[in-house]
Amino acid sequence: MIDEVFYIEKSAYCKSYIHSLDARVKIISAFSLIIVTVALPYSTAVFFVGGFFLLFLASLWALSHLSPLIFLKRLAAILPFGLCIIFFQIFLTNRYYSTFHIIAHLPFGIHIYTESIEFAGILLMKFIVxxxxxxxxxxxxKLQEMLDGAKQLGLPSDFVMALGMMVRYLFVFGYTYRKINETFKTKCFDPFDNQLSYHYRLRQIGYTIGTLFLRSYEQGERTYLAMLCRGYDRHSDIYVRQKNLSRRDWVFLILSLTFFIIIPIVVYIGGILP
Amino acid sequence: MHIPDAFLPLTHGLVYWIIALVFIVLALRWAKSEMSDEKVPLVAVLAAGIFTIQTLNMALPISIVPGGVSGHVVGAALAAIVLGSPYAAVFIMAMVLAVQAIIFGDGGITVMGANFINMGVLGGFFGFYTYRSLHNLINNQFASALIAGWVSLFIPAIACALELAIAGTFPLTIGLITMGVYHAIIGIIEGGATAFALSLITTARPDIMYHSTSIMKRKKRDAAILAGIIIALGIAIAAPFAASTYPDGLESAFYGIYGAKDFQSPVIEDTMAATAEQAVIEKTGNEFSWTAPFQDYQIPGFDKMGEVGAIVIGLLSIVLVGYGVTKMIARQK
Structure with missing residues (x-):
C-alpha cells in the first residue's frame, strides 16, 4: 500500500479546476457526502441516490482531468475486504427484512435469498460511493494541503503536528519499503515461497519488521534533534497561512452541499421511486 | 479488519467515535506527560514506520486456498511493548488509521472510531498487558511477545465481528467463526513477527526498550486481573456455542421425580413442569420469586448476541466486584 502514496501524490499535483479548490472545501464536501450516504436508510432508494452521487463524482473526476484508469486501479485495491463481507450477505438473513424468499438451494442447507441479494446490492452501492x-x-x-485544511477546520495542533511529520516520512519509508523488496528479490527470498520453512520466513519477516522499527525510531531521534537545532520546543506549532475562501470555493461548497441534501429528499419524499 | 463506511449505521459510528476520542485524548496526555512534549515527533516518525510494517505481507501459516492467502502485522502490540505503554499504540494507531482511511480508503471515515477501538485500543491494551503479565510470570520474552501479538490481533477481530453483528450487517455466529478462525491464523504471523522483531530490537538497541521492574512488580496484580479478563472473554465467546440446552442434573432429577421428564430423555413437558413447580411451592409455602435481569444468560430480544452480551456483562461485573473487594481488604491491611 505504501508505494501507492507516490502515485496518489502524483495525481494530487495535477492542475485543474478541482485541484485548485481549497482543501477545506473538498474535505467538507467529501465528508458530507460520506455521512449522507451512510445515513441513507436501507432501501432500494439507495440505488437511485447512490447512482446520482456516482454521476456527480464522475463529472468531478472528468473536471479533474485524471484518467479513469487511476480511479479504477485504486478502487480495485480498496474493494476486497468490503466485497468479501458483501458477497456473503446473499447467503444470510438479516434484521432489515421481515420475510425472506429463497431463490436458490445450495448444499449443506445454504440458501440464496432475494432480499439478501437486494441488501448486498444496497451495501455495495453505499460502499462504492x-x-x-x-x-x-x-x-x-495534496497531503500537505489536506493537513493545512484540517488544521484550519479545527483539528488539534498536536495531532496536526504529528500527522504532518508522519505524512512526510511516509515517502521516506516508501523508498525504504522498495529497497527492502529489492533486497528480498536479490537474496531470492519470497515470503510466499512454500519451499522455505515457515519458521525461516517468519523469522526473516520478523527481523525485517524489527529493522524497520529501529530505522523509523532512529529516524525519529534524528528528526527530533534536527528540530531542536532549529529551535523546536513544546510550544512550537505548525504554521498555516490563513487564507480566505474564494468565490468559486464558496460556489462549489454551496452547490455540492445542496446537491447532497436535495437528491435524497427528492428521491425519498418526491416519489421518484418506481 | 478495517471496517469500511456503510457497514455500521451512522449512530453506531458516532458512539464508537466518542469512545475513540476519549482514548485519543488520553493518548495525547500520555505523550505529553510520559514522553515529554518534544518527543512527539519521534512517535510521529515511528507511526510512518509502523505504517510501512503493515505493508509487509506474507503467506498464512495454513493454506486456506490454493495459491495462499496473505496476512500482515498490525504492530500495535510491538509499539506498546517497546515504548512501554498501551497509549503509545493508541497514539500511533490513531495516526496510522487516519492516514489509511483518508488517503488510502482502507477503512471508513464514519467507522474510524470503531476501527480505532479495535486495532488501536484493544490491540494496544491487550497486546501490552498480555506481554507484561506473561513476561512477569514466565520470564520468557519471546513466548510472551508471541502470545501478546496473537492476542492483540485476535481480540480486535472478535470485537469487529461483534460490532458488525450489533449493526446487523453480519450474523454473530458466522462472523465470530469466520473472523475468529481467520485472525487466529493470521495471529500466528502477528505473534511470530512481533516476537522476532522484539528479540532483534532488544539485541540491537536495548536502550530504547522500556524497562521498569518496580512498575512491573507493582502492577503484577493488574496483570493477573487482565489475564483473567482475557480468559473470561474467551469463555464468553465460546460459551453460547458450547453450552448445552439440556437441563442440568438437579433440574433433570427434580422434573423426573414429578413426572415432567423421562429420565432417559432431555425433553421437559412444560405443563407438567409448571404443575411440579406449583406443587413444591404448596409444600414449602415459599412463594418468593425473583426474575433475574439476564434470565438463562440471555438479554431479551437479542438471541445469541444477547447470550454473549449477558456473559460479558456478568464477567465484567465479577471482575469489578472482585477488584473492589481486593481494594477494600488491601486498605484495611
Whole structure:
C-alpha cells in the first residue's frame, strides 16, 4: 500500500479546476457526502441516490482531468475486504427484512435469498460511493494541503503536528519499503515461497519488521534533534497561512452541499421511486 | 479488519467515535506527560514506520486456498511493548488509521472510531498487558511477545465481528467463526513477527526498550486481573456455542421425580413442569420469586448476541466486584 502514496501524490499535483479548490472545501464536501450516504436508510432508494452521487463524482473526476484508469486501479485495491463481507450477505438473513424468499438451494442447507441479494446490492452501492469519495479527495488534494485544511477546520495542533511529520516520512519509508523488496528479490527470498520453512520466513519477516522499527525510531531521534537545532520546543506549532475562501470555493461548497441534501429528499419524499 | 463506511449505521459510528476520542485524548496526555512534549515527533516518525510494517505481507501459516492467502502485522502490540505503554499504540494507531482511511480508503471515515477501538485500543491494551503479565510470570520474552501479538490481533477481530453483528450487517455466529478462525491464523504471523522483531530490537538497541521492574512488580496484580479478563472473554465467546440446552442434573432429577421428564430423555413437558413447580411451592409455602435481569444468560430480544452480551456483562461485573473487594481488604491491611 505504501508505494501507492507516490502515485496518489502524483495525481494530487495535477492542475485543474478541482485541484485548485481549497482543501477545506473538498474535505467538507467529501465528508458530507460520506455521512449522507451512510445515513441513507436501507432501501432500494439507495440505488437511485447512490447512482446520482456516482454521476456527480464522475463529472468531478472528468473536471479533474485524471484518467479513469487511476480511479479504477485504486478502487480495485480498496474493494476486497468490503466485497468479501458483501458477497456473503446473499447467503444470510438479516434484521432489515421481515420475510425472506429463497431463490436458490445450495448444499449443506445454504440458501440464496432475494432480499439478501437486494441488501448486498444496497451495501455495495453505499460502499462504492464512500470509497469513490475518498479516492476523489486524495487524488485531487495534496497531503500537505489536506493537513493545512484540517488544521484550519479545527483539528488539534498536536495531532496536526504529528500527522504532518508522519505524512512526510511516509515517502521516506516508501523508498525504504522498495529497497527492502529489492533486497528480498536479490537474496531470492519470497515470503510466499512454500519451499522455505515457515519458521525461516517468519523469522526473516520478523527481523525485517524489527529493522524497520529501529530505522523509523532512529529516524525519529534524528528528526527530533534536527528540530531542536532549529529551535523546536513544546510550544512550537505548525504554521498555516490563513487564507480566505474564494468565490468559486464558496460556489462549489454551496452547490455540492445542496446537491447532497436535495437528491435524497427528492428521491425519498418526491416519489421518484418506481 | 478495517471496517469500511456503510457497514455500521451512522449512530453506531458516532458512539464508537466518542469512545475513540476519549482514548485519543488520553493518548495525547500520555505523550505529553510520559514522553515529554518534544518527543512527539519521534512517535510521529515511528507511526510512518509502523505504517510501512503493515505493508509487509506474507503467506498464512495454513493454506486456506490454493495459491495462499496473505496476512500482515498490525504492530500495535510491538509499539506498546517497546515504548512501554498501551497509549503509545493508541497514539500511533490513531495516526496510522487516519492516514489509511483518508488517503488510502482502507477503512471508513464514519467507522474510524470503531476501527480505532479495535486495532488501536484493544490491540494496544491487550497486546501490552498480555506481554507484561506473561513476561512477569514466565520470564520468557519471546513466548510472551508471541502470545501478546496473537492476542492483540485476535481480540480486535472478535470485537469487529461483534460490532458488525450489533449493526446487523453480519450474523454473530458466522462472523465470530469466520473472523475468529481467520485472525487466529493470521495471529500466528502477528505473534511470530512481533516476537522476532522484539528479540532483534532488544539485541540491537536495548536502550530504547522500556524497562521498569518496580512498575512491573507493582502492577503484577493488574496483570493477573487482565489475564483473567482475557480468559473470561474467551469463555464468553465460546460459551453460547458450547453450552448445552439440556437441563442440568438437579433440574433433570427434580422434573423426573414429578413426572415432567423421562429420565432417559432431555425433553421437559412444560405443563407438567409448571404443575411440579406449583406443587413444591404448596409444600414449602415459599412463594418468593425473583426474575433475574439476564434470565438463562440471555438479554431479551437479542438471541445469541444477547447470550454473549449477558456473559460479558456478568464477567465484567465479577471482575469489578472482585477488584473492589481486593481494594477494600488491601486498605484495611
Amino acid at each position: 464512500c470509497v469513490s469519495v475518498i479516492i476523489f479527495l486524495s487524488s485531487t488534494t
